[in-house]
Amino acid sequence: MKTDLSVDLGFLKLRNPVLAASGTFGYGTEFAxxxxxxxxxxxxxxxxxxxxxxxxPPPRIVETASGMINAIGLQxxxxxxxxxxxxxxxxxxxxxxxxxxCGEDEDEYLRVIGFxxxxxxxAAYELNxxxxxxxxxxxxxxxxxxxxxxxxxxxxxxxxxxxxAKLSPNVxxxxxxxxxxxxxxxxxxxxxxxxxxxxxDPETRRPRLANGFGGLSGPAIKPIALRMVYQAASAVKIxxxxxxxxxxxxxxxxxxxxxxxxVEVGTANFVDPASTVRVIGDIEAFCLERGIARVSDxxxxxxx
Amino acid sequence: xxxVVRAPLVRKQSWGDYHLFRFRAPEMAEAARxxxxxxxxxxxxxxPLLRRPVxxxxxxxxxxxxxxxxxxxxxxxxxxxxxxxxxxxxGPLGRGFDLDVPLDGRTAYLVGGGRGxxxxxxxxxxxxxxxxxxxxxxxxxxxxxxxxxxxxxxAGLEVVCSTDDGSFxxxxxxxxxxxxxxxxxxxxxxxVCGPDPMMKACAGISRRLGVPAQVxxxxxxxxxxxxxxxxxxxxxxxxxxxxxxxxxxxxxxxAEDIVWNGEG
Numbered sequence: 001m002k003t004d005l006s007v008d009l010g011f012l013k014l015r016n017p018v019l020a021a022s023g024t025f026g027y028g029t030e031f032a033x034x035x036x037x038x039x040x041x042x043x044x045x046x047x048x049x050x051x052x053x054x055x056x057p058p059p060r061i062v063e064t065a066s067g068m069i070n071a072i073g074l075q076x077x078x079x080x081x082x083x084x085x086x087x088x089x090x091x092x093x094x095x096x097x098x099x100x101x102c103g104e105d106e107d108e109y110l111r112v113i114g115f116x117x118x119x120x121x122x123a124a125y126e127l128n129x130x131x132x133x134x135x136x137x138x139x140x141x142x143x144x145x146x147x148x149x150x151x152x153x154x155x156x157x158x159x160x161x162x163x164x165a166k167l168s169p170n171v172x173x174x175x176x177x178x179x180x181x182x183x184x185x186x187x188x189x190x191x192x193x194x195x196x197x198x199x200x201d202p203e204t205r206r207p208r209l210a211n212g213f214g215g216l217s218g219p220a221i222k223p224i225a226l227r228m229v230y231q232a233a234s235a236v237k238i239x240x241x242x243x244x245x246x247x248x249x250x251x252x253x254x255x256x257x258x259x260x261x262x263v264e265v266g267t268a269n270f271v272d273p274a275s276t277v278r279v280i281g282d283i284e285a286f287c288l289e290r291g292i293a294r295v296s297d298x299x300x301x302x303x304x
Numbered sequence: 305x306x307x308v309v310r311a312p313l314v315r316k317q318s319w320g321d322y323h324l325f326r327f328r329a330p331e332m333a334e335a336a337r338x339x340x341x342x343x344x345x346x347x348x349x350x351x352p353l354l355r356r357p358v359x360x361x362x363x364x365x366x367x368x369x370x371x372x373x374x375x376x377x378x379x380x381x382x383x384x385x386x387x388x389x390x391x392x393x394x395g396p397l398g399r400g401f402d403l404d405v406p407l408d409g410r411t412a413y414l415v416g417g418g419r420g421x422x423x424x425x426x427x428x429x430x431x432x433x434x435x436x437x438x439x440x441x442x443x444x445x446x447x448x449x450x451x452x453x454x455x456x457x458x459a460g461l462e463v464v465c466s467t468d469d470g471s472f473x474x475x476x477x478x479x480x481x482x483x484x485x486x487x488x489x490x491x492x493x494x495x496v497c498g499p500d501p502m503m504k505a506c507a508g509i510s511r512r513l514g515v516p517a518q519v520x521x522x523x524x525x526x527x528x529x530x531x532x533x534x535x536x537x538x539x540x541x542x543x544x545x546x547x548x549x550x551x552x553x554x555x556x557x558x559a560e561d562i563v564w565n566g567e568g
Binding site for chain 2: 219
């Protein structure tokens, strides 16, 4: 017997349900020494603004209990360098490439999409609605349903490719935001991004991150992420991609059972660069041992 | 090409907070260059979660050595590992020291502060093999902070020590030692690793002497291979200053490229 690992998101078929999460996988090429990029369900590359971005001063990361807080500040090379230097490498490697699309305002998101739309060899866009927005007092669109709706609708109107909205967990009601993205025409939602967090050095009484705050990720957030994925998947009809602290195949299976059609592996990539392929193998073994013919048979089967 | 390997810890020596591990990893040893580092998992669980960067200290056939100081939870856990146990390592990582420079017959001063001496043993042997006249300037707060000084001597490398409290070698900072040694004999090249203020001072001395210096920076790292962008330092090349990754573009940089805290 074999298990069919493929997943149909409706707008895109994946060879398996495991993607590498944006911000934890560089531009993908960093991982070529450790794994076959074409073996993954997808590679969501680091968030791209239109131009190169400076990022924040260090310290940018701090480790906390079973997790880490980062404030990288979305340092990056911009769309032109991505198209010239990175994308050809990823295509040669056979990766299914998603781009995490950033913007300081709606106009920049649309310019990034406009530029990427002219390139071949991209599977989808993950809309990073958690970027600080200069027209919204530095707040990110993900914080409000109406802002999320407006941005997703504008991106969908511009894009020739599927658009998945990546949701922030730093909201009162994740269901309201997920529904707004769905109403605006998102092809799917992915969640959760990192939790806004802080660490303080008691000796110096200063925040451990130069930026003060950062985003918490890793196994510490998994139970909260799982709850939010379950809530979102129960509320929308579009596919949900779950993430937050996935370290093992069993973690990934929990997200599938909660209702996610696919999962993203994030912080685990730093500890074990081959985490994504290990998780794929573990999911397959989980299914085989239990006689599950299709991994999609697990999706949304939580018994409540 | 970096590898993830599980390698047996074959020997462990400890001096207070300082530890020297020797592990067997022939493929990694073959690829390793002085100034490179490994990312090592302190334990087997998710607490602590991240690997810790540790400089390669030495190579002997298929064995590699690391020398580190306990500075927190991760290194404390690592220090409790015993000979015979297996280490989970990722490496070798980083560019290491640039040895594609004139070395034969040249005088090289290797300046190490505290645990920063770690990469200088591997480097010193390599430089000596390439015909350089190597002098190691090894500084610490007290005599207890100079645990591996004998290793350099036993390997035939000249070592001059300094301690802040005068408990061993010359009293004072290793930077003062560098000034006085340089006035006796001007070096052709400097290699530096230690705390930031010490490296910044050495960079200033190298500029005054008109001698090139290679400086190995330290940082908290999320991954060690360029994926997380967490370990940046301000680096200026051809007049353009930006945040560059210590793990991937370094950890060794030309002193003149490094923008120190409080500058620019």
